[in-house]
Amino acid sequence: MDPAEGFMTDLVSVFAGVMLLISGAFGILQGASAIANDDLYSAGSDYLYKFDMDVWGWTHVVIGVLCVVVAIGILRGSSWAQVSGMIIAGLSAVANFAFLPRYPLWAITVIAVDILVIHALSTQLKRR
Numbered sequence: 001m002d003p004a005e006g007f008m009t010d011l012v013s014v015f016a017g018v019m020l021l022i023s024g025a026f027g028i029l030q031g032a033s034a035i036a037n038d039d040l041y042s043a044g045s046d047y048l049y050k051f052d053m054d055v056w057g058w059t060h061v062v063i064g065v066l067c068v069v070v071a072i073g074i075l076r077g078s079s080w081a082q083v084s085g086m087i088i089a090g091l092s093a094v095a096n097f098a099f100l101p102r103y104p105l106w107a108i109t110v111i112a113v114d115i116l117v118i119h120a121l122s123t124q125l126k127r128r
Contacts, residue, residue: 016120017074020067020085023092023113027064030099030106031057056099063092074121082121089117 034057070088073081093114096107 012120012124013074013077016085016117016124017071019113019120020074020089020117021071023089023110023117024064024067024071026106026110026113027060027067027092027095029064030103030110031060031062031064033057034060056102059095060099063088063095067092082125086118086121089114089121093118 034053036057066088070081070084074085093111096110096114100107
């Protein structure tokens with residue numbers, strides 16, 4: 001492997017770790033606001049996924065904490081974190097997809113970040 005490839009792999013890893021850390025922070029903040037104030041997200045229309053806002057809040061908090069833990073693993077260069085990061089980012093994207101009717105712009109933003117993380121981690125695995 002030439003030095004340029006090693007540098008790019010490290011750069012992509014840092015990008016993926018930072019973006020997953022941001023996604024985790026988004027999830028924790030989103031979940032905390034849903035837990036603290038049920039009325040903040042209850043102004044939507046009826047839809048298929050009828051969960052209590054506390055359930056949605058705790059779901060986002062748990063996924064957000066997992067994102068942060070895996071992001072730290074990615075930034076430290078742990079081998080387990082590469083695939084785990086793609087799985088956790090996928091779970092976060094699915095959770096935010098189900099959250100689309102409640103807060104669409106925010107959910108789309110988090111989904112976009114999650115897709116960037118999955119893309120960065122998958123290209124990094126391809127280079128290894």
